[in-house]
Each structure stands twice: as C-alpha cells, then as structure tokens.
Amino acid sequence: MYQRALSNTAFRTLYIDGFAGTGEVPLAEIKDDLLDEEVRTVIAGSADRALKVDPPFGRYIFIDKRKDCIEALKAKFDDSQNAERAAYVVGDANEQIQGICRAEQWRSQRGVVLLDPFGSQVHWETIEAIAATEALDLWYLFPAGLSVFRQISSDGKVDPTHAPSLTRMYGPNKWQSAFLKPSTQGDLFGDTVSHEKVVTPESAAQFMIECLRSVFKGGVMDEMIPLGKHAYPSYYLLFAWGNASPKATALANRLSKAALKATDRKYGRIV
Numbered sequence: 292m293y294q295r296a297l298s299n300t301a302f303r304t305l306y307i308d309g310f311a312g313t314g315e316v317p318l319a320e321i322k323d324d325l326l327d328e329e330v331r332t333v334i335a336g337s338a339d340r341a342l343k344v345d346p347p348f349g350r351y352i353f354i355d356k357r358k359d360c361i362e363a364l365k366a367k368f369d370d371s372q373n374a375e376r377a378a379y380v381v382g383d384a385n386e387q388i389q390g391i392c393r394a395e396q397w398r399s400q401r402g403v404v405l406l407d408p409f410g411s412q413v414h415w416e417t418i419e420a421i422a423a424t425e426a427l428d429l430w431y432l433f434p435a436g437l438s439v440f441r442q443i444s445s446d447g448k449v450d451p452t453h454a455p456s457l458t459r460m461y462g463p464n465k466w467q468s469a470f471l472k473p474s475t476q477g478d479l480f481g482d483t484v485s486h487e488k489v490v491t492p493e494s495a496a497q498f499m500i501e502c503l504r505s506v507f508k509g510g511v512m513d514e515m516i517p518l519g520k521h522a523y524p525s526y527y528l529l530f531a532w533g534n535a536s537p538k539a540t541a542l543a544n545r546l547s548k549a550a551l552k553a554t555d556r557k558y559g560r561i562v
C-alpha cells in the first residue's frame with residue numbers, strides 16, 4: 292500500500308530493516324500450534340516480504356549485528372529480482388540507523404523503518420533520529436510484555452540491571468512515575484517508602500505511544516497491535532509517521548487500518 296501510494300510521486304523510497312534476521316522465521320519461535328496446522332516449519336521473514344513488495348522500494352538497507360544472519364540474507368536474495376537495490380550491513384541497529392538518518396537527504400526521499408528487536412535493544416535516540424527526518428514511517432515491535440512488564444517485580448522492585456534498559460528504551464521520559472506508585476507504610480521504626488507495580492503490558496505500550504507522540508511530527512497510530520505467544524502480549528506493534536503533510540497523514544491512516552485488519556488475533560501475528 293505504501294509503495295503503491297508513493298510510486299505516483301517524485302519521492303525516492305527506502306526500506307530500512309534494523310533487525311533483519313535471516314529472511315526466515317522458524318514457526319516454532321512463533322506458535323507451537325501452527326506446526327500442527329501447517330506442514331511448513333518456517334515462514335517468510337521481514338526482509339523476504341519487503342523485497343517482494345510490488346512496486347519495490349527504490350533501496351533496501353538490511354542491518355543485523357550477526358554476521359551469519361547478514362550472510363544468510365545475502366545468499367538467499369543474491370539472485371532475486373531486486374538484489375541490486377539492497378545493501379547489507381553487519382552492525383548495531385542504533386548506530387547504523389542514527390548514522391543513516393543524519394547522512395541522507397530527506398527532502399526528496401521517503402521511507403519505512405522496521406524495528407523488530409528480540410528485547411530492549413532499541414535506544415530512544417534512534418527513535419528520535421528517525422522522527423527528526425520527518426520523512427520516515429516507523430513500525431516498531433515494542434517488547435512491552437517481555438522487556439518492560441516482566442522486568443518489574445510484583446512488589447514494585449526493578450532489578451538494578453534492568454533499570455538502565457528501561458531508561459535506554461524510554462529515554463528521558465519518566466517511566467518510573469508511569470509504572471510505579473509510591474506507597475508509604477508506617478511501622479515501629481517510622482515510615483518507609485515502597486513502590487507498587489501499576490504497569491501492565493498495555494500501559495507500557497501506551498506510554499511508548501505517548502513518548503512517540505512527543506517526537507513524531509506526523510502522528511502515531513492510536514491503536515496498538517498485540518503480538519506474541521504468551522498469555523499476555525510480549526510485543527505490541529506500534530506505528531508512527533514523521534511527515535506532517537495531509538497526504539502523509541491520510542496514507543498513514545489507511546496503513547493503520549490495513550494493519551489492524553490484517554492482524555491474526557488467534558496467533559498474534561500479521562498475516
């Protein structure tokens with residue numbers, strides 16, 4: 292839908308996959324039940340799907356910090372129709388994407404960034420850099436259940452090793468006051484201040500939506516799309532767009548509706 296809309300304009304287009312993987316996702320990683328239902332053991336990953344988009348993006352940048360993933364990607368797509376449009380980078384998504392956002396000319400270019408981390412790898416500065424281009428759309432698989440909700444214990448304690456990863460994801464936005472409620476209890480020795488855990492996976496994602504709103508000039512999808520195989524959503528798919536023009540917003544609204552419609556709620560994935 293994005294490429295169909297942009298192909299009638301003068302913009303060059305770019306797809307950036309920050310956590311590109313190998314081009315294939317083992318189904319066992321997604322949902323065991325699917326193995327009974329289908330004979331396939333892998334499904335097409337994000338890079339594969341992006342390269343098959345018709346009309347294709349002008350350029351593709353696939354980033355993964357694992358050399359073996361990038362080599363597998365290259366080998367898989369070397370002979371594909373759009374091979375000459377693709378660049379493959381071994382490196383940290385944060386460093387690479389911030390560098391691309393700074394180095395590229397955005398006036399004549401539009402694009403899509405997909406961030407599909409395993410956990411808390413996306414730094415807030417990367418989100419800011421993407422928003423600052425005012426040219427990129429962001430689809431962010433935000434690990435609200437996995438890397439936020441589960442990192443805060445039910446008595447409101449945050450392990451000292453986990454607090455920095457929350458701060459890394461949310462940046463200067465005060466996650467502590469959004470997720471923990473102070474409660475004062477009196478005992479023989481005076482008052483002690485402890486914290487009550489008030490965060491849920493949904494409120495963790497909602498808070499990220501508000502953080503995105505503070506930097507994306509275009510807008511942020513109101514809804515969040517729950518994905519993941521656990522009883523609570525491990526991830527929510529969030530969508531934000533950097534360009535504030537009425538045309539970009541109209542397209543973003545159509546993309547949001549389509550993504551919501553395409554969600555397979557049963558298996559927690561986009562189909």
Ligand SMILES: C[S@@+](CC[C@H](N)C(=O)[O-])C[C@H]1O[C@@H](n2cnc3c(N)ncnc32)[C@H](O)[C@@H]1O
Pocket residue numbers: 309310311312313314315316335336337338354355356357360382383384385407408409412
């Ligand atoms: C969930 S998988 C991505 C799956 C992929 N989007 C797909 O649909 O096939 C996450 C990937 O991120 C990579 N990764 C982890 N930390 C990274 C980082 N800091 N920068 C770039 N890639 C990273 C891992 O090697 C792994 O391949």
